[in-house]
Amino acid sequence: MLNLGIIGCGAIGTDVAKAADKMKELNKIFLYDVDKNASGELNKILKKSEIKPVKEFLNDVDIVFEAASQKAVEEYAESILQKGIDIILMSVGSLLDTDFKNNLENTARKNKCKIYLPSGAVCGIDGVLSASIDEVYEVTLVTTKPPVSLGKKYERRTIVYSGDAREAVKKFPMNLNVAASLSIAGIGFDKTKVEIVADPVVNRISHKILAHGSFGRLRAEVENMPNPNNPKSSYMASLSAIATLKRIVNPIQIGA
Ligand SMILES: NC(=O)c1ccc[n+]([C@@H]2O[C@H](COP(=O)([O-])OP(=O)(O)OC[C@H]3O[C@@H](n4cnc5c(N)ncnc54)[C@H](O)[C@@H]3O)[C@@H](O)[C@H]2O)c1
Missing domain, CATH: 3.40.50.720 (NAD(P)-binding Rossmann-like Domain)
Known part of the structure; x- marks a missing residue:
């Protein structure tokens, strides 16, 4: 026990x-x-x-x-x-x-x-871990959010950030843990790419992992429900x- x-x-x-x-x-x-x-x-x-x-x-x-x-x-x-x-x-x-x-x-x-x-709010960490045993050419995290969760109004789908994970977590600390888990599992904070998208069509936060490497290609996406006790947590x-x-x-x- x-x-x-x-x-x-x-x-x-x-x-x-x-x-x-x-x-x-x-x-x-x-x-x-x-x-x-x-x-x-x-x-x-x-x-x-x-x-x-x-x-x-x-x-x-x-x-x-x-x-x-x-x-x-x-x-x-x-x-x-x-x-x-x-x-x-x-x-x-x-x-x-x-x-x-x-x-x-x-x-x-x-x-x-x-x-x-724990893999936390993101899915596909297991695949990225396995893939990283050999060469991984590229890992991208695409996080799509309803504009309200970014505190702004967007009339159409807008890429609000595109760059490396290290810079992304500084500019968007709310995304910190997901980008950190993916970076640690895969190719690190400087090589992992992050795209943050504001989309007025969606009403839930989603995270998509796209990876390419000697293993092939990986796509994993999760659309998260908020935690009933803390809407900022999935x-x-x-x-x-x-x-x-x-x-x-x-x-x-x-x-x-
Ligand atoms: N890995 C992931 O994907 C993921 C996803 C969601 C949240 N998180 C992280 O998990 C943590 C908890 O999230 P949550 O949604 O439960 O938050 P929450 O705000 O609901 O709860 C955090 C609790 O920790 C307490 N606390 C804060 N600092 C403390 C300290 N120094 N010592 C003791 N207690 C302290 C607060 O009083 C609060 O009760 C946060 O750091 C959050 O960023 C990670």
């Missing part, structure tokens, strides 16, 4: 905690949020949970799930890995800084633990986080 620590009890943290509460492989769930109200409300609806500061629950957990913020990753990830505890990171954009990413990777290697990055992000947790506890590991 494993114990789980959760940092961030917002939309994704709540979905994961509710699923974890029902998993027979998990014994206790420790909750932490800077907003005491968020952890308090979540604690009320779970059976296996307890509220504790991160530093205190680190002595009791086998896995930590982060669904808080980039700042939380900067604050806690290193000390979690130093204790040999696996971590699942939702704020994947925190790994845009190459030195920070390399340091976490080295600490995890030294302490024989893992950093899990529901798929929560589902992928739960699937990652299940992957850790399940004997069968499917996917690249």
